[in-house]
Amino acid sequence: MAMKWKKWALATSVLAVSAIAQAAPPSAAMLSNACAGCHGTNGGSAGPSMPSLASQSKTAIVDAMKKFKSGERPSTVMGRLAKGYSDAEIEAMGDYFSKQKFHATSQAVDAAKVKKGSDLQEANCSRCHLDDGKDGKDDTPVMASQWLPYLQMQMELYQSGKRKMPEKMAEKVKPLSKEDIDALLHFYASVK
Amino acid sequence: MTLDRRSFLKLAGAGVGAAGLPMIGRAAELMPKGAKRVVVVGGGYGGTIAAKYIRMMDKSIEVVLIERNDHFVSCPFSNLYIGGVIKDLNxxxxxxxxxxxxxxxKVVQAEVTGIxxxxxxxxxxxGTVSYDRLVLSPGVDFRLEEMKGYDAAAMEIMPxxxxxxxxxxxxxxxxxxxxxxxxxxxxxxxxxYRCPPGPYERASMVAHYLKKNKPKSKLVVLDANPDITSKGGLFKKGWKDNYEGIIDYRxxxxxxxxxxxxxxVLIEGLEDVKGDVINVIPPQRAGQIAVAAGLVGEDKNWCPVNPTTFESTKQAGIHVIGDACVAGAMPKSGYSANSEAKICATNIVALMNGKETTEMSGINTCYSYITDKEAVSVAAVYAVKEGKxxxxxxxxxxSPADFSAAKMEAIYAESWLKNILTEMST
Incomplete structure (x- = not known):
């Protein structure tokens, strides 16, 4: 539906231009800054249930937004907001946030869990979650320094089946215990 | 309306006089202006963000933020304090x-008395502060002439x-x-008025407190509107499920x-309602400083602005953001003010550098608590169409009508506050 609106806007651009004195269409920064009220300035989140978008993989952001838009990925406000953007705008925002400086967080994590999680990451997850989860490859998101409550909420959604786990991830996650998963999330939260 | 020098002095004099300070001629210049300066008035949801983002985008522009207090207290979440869900305002x-x-x-703690x-x-x-462009984010003031008897003394009795x-x-x-x-x-x-769902969230939080602590008590909501202004279905369900017999909504x-x-309190001279505690939310208009500067439109209450730059359509060089402005479909909310501030900052930087302006894209996301653990939200994306x-x-x-997301949204709401206040203060 958002595409229809864009087409309509394009078709009537003569009207729009005459009504507003020559303004360029919303830039990537203009679009992205509006998100920062909840996701932090330049996408560096200070809120424990909101993910940082700074230095996130562009594909992961675009993928998430498209799934929010279609309803494939469960959400509260994100589905409603994602519907307000065209695919081109979503690409622009993904690109913008992917280029922002990595946002390191300082969180209370359990040292023993971090140690255990580090080994589990190395053995199970490191082929996709590169560089201790600091590097987002394609649609694999950056995990490092994300807030622990956010990571836990997403893992709950995955395990309840509400959020669909990628097949490769499901294979690896299935044999892991609850304690293993908890340790992994503590590890990712600790990486700076 | 353009103020000439004489009426400006009269206005400034009246303002300063009211503040009880002597004024001899024109006040001294507080800080000499360099090449490019933006003055921002108001350190709330709009002003802090406008000041910060202008500096983030262009360090060659000097930004002076003028705020009367040395701190700012958020209205969002203050209803949770009233309801006892949070214990202090820190x-x-x-x-x-x-x-x-x-x-x-450059933060200046001072009262703006004239423009x-x-x-x-x-x-x-x-003292005086010169500007190339001025951003006003003054919030609201009250239309006390429409609430007889509600003066400064009354506010201490009926807050x-x-x-x-x-x-x-x-x-x-x-x-x-x-x-x-x-x-x-x-x-x-x-x-x-400021924050469309705010009164109904307050009613919810008061009812939450009464239910828990004073269950024989009642809350009477006297609403001038024909129905709940925002999230109506959600509030009604929330009240029915949680506060039946406590909230008497009229x-x-x-x-x-x-x-x-x-x-x-008196309802249009027809009916009296007595209360042991009375909370009067009066009718509102743009902050007095915007009214005095001649920025309000035909309605005499709110400031019309250009939807791309948020520059006043009444006075060139002055931009108005937040509750005080008329931003089309964007509600008078904290998140709107945050979003408007960034749009305004982007285009002020463009204008001051002789560059092309950029069309707005904005968001509002607003949560209201129904109980201490459940919240509902409204969210929207805004764009310009035919100049509006x-x-x-x-x-x-x-939010979904069945409250299936309400517990999750209460958790998100907490992070909303954390992020938006961090954005404003770091």
Missing amino acids: PLTIKFDKLAANHGV DPAGKVVTTSK HAWKAGPQTVLLRKQLEAMKDGGTMVMTVPLAP PAKKVTEVEPGKMT IIAVPNSGGV
Whole structure:
């Protein structure tokens, strides 16, 4: 539906231009800054249930937004907001946030869990979650320094089946215990 | 309307006079202006963000943020304090020192007493400050002429608590002191006013407190509007499920007069309602400084602006953001002010560098608590169409009607506050 609106806007651009004195269409920064009220300035989140978008993989952001838009990925406000953007705008925002400086967080994590999680990451997850989860490859998101409550909420959604786990991830996650998963999330939260 | 020098002086004189300070001729210049300067008035949801983002985008522009207080207390979440869900206002309070340290914003604690749009000078209680462009984010003031008897003394008896701070604390104290079996009355003005769902969230939080602590008590909501202004279905369900017999909601009851001595409010001279605690939310308009500068439109209340730059359509060089402006479909909310501030900052930087402006894209996301653990939200994306700010069709909306997301949204709401206040203060 958002595409229809864009087409309509394009078709009537003569009207729009005459009504507003020559303004360029919303830039990537203009679009992205509006998100920062909840996701932090330049996408560096200070809120424990909101993910940082700074230095996130562009594909992961675009993928998430498209799934929010279609309803494939469960959400509260994100589905409603994602519907307000065209695919081109979503690409622009993904690109913008992917280029922002990595946002390191300082969180209370359990040292023993971090140690255990580090080994589990190395053995199970490191082929996709590169560089201790600091590097987002394609649609694999950056995990490092994300807030622990956010990571836990997403893992709950995955395990309840509400959020669909990628097949490769499901294979690896299935044999892991609850304690293993908890340790992994503590590890990712600790990486700076 | 353009102010000439004489009426400016009259205006400035009146302002300063009211503040009880002597004024001999024109006040001294507080800080000499360099090449490019933007002055921002108001350190709330709009002003802090405008100041910070202008500096983030262009360090060659000097930004002076003028705010009367040395801190700011958020209205969002202040209802949770009134309802006893949060115990103090510290999590809602920000200071401005990091805006100075991190971004080089020059913060001046002073009262703005006058604006000279022609001379591009702001007069403050500490001296004058010149500008190339001025951003006003003054919030709201009250249309007291529409609420007979509601003066400064009455506000200490029947708090409005619609500007967070001492008034919020006062209302909480009154509620705590009320006997079980007592009645609290709250009045809601005709829209538009600051924070459309705010009064109904307040009713929810008060009812939450009464249910838990004073179950024989009642809350009477006298709403001037024909129905709940925002998230209506959700509030009604939330009240039915949680607060039946506590909240007595009465639509189309416009309170026009108060009698603090009798603890009574009067509905258009027809009906009296008594309360043990009375919370009067008066009708509102743009902050007085915007009214005095001639920025309000035909409605005499709110400031019309260009939807791309948020520059006043009444005075060149002055931009108005936040509750005080008319931003088309964008509601008078904290998140709207945040979003508008960034749009305004982007285009002020463009204008001051002789570059092309950029069309706005904005967001509003707003949560209201129904109980201490459940919240509902409204969210929307905004764009310009035919020169007007509209909500992008087929997007946005409110929480699911069955409250299936309400517990999750209460968790998100906490992070909303944390992020938006961090953005404003770091």
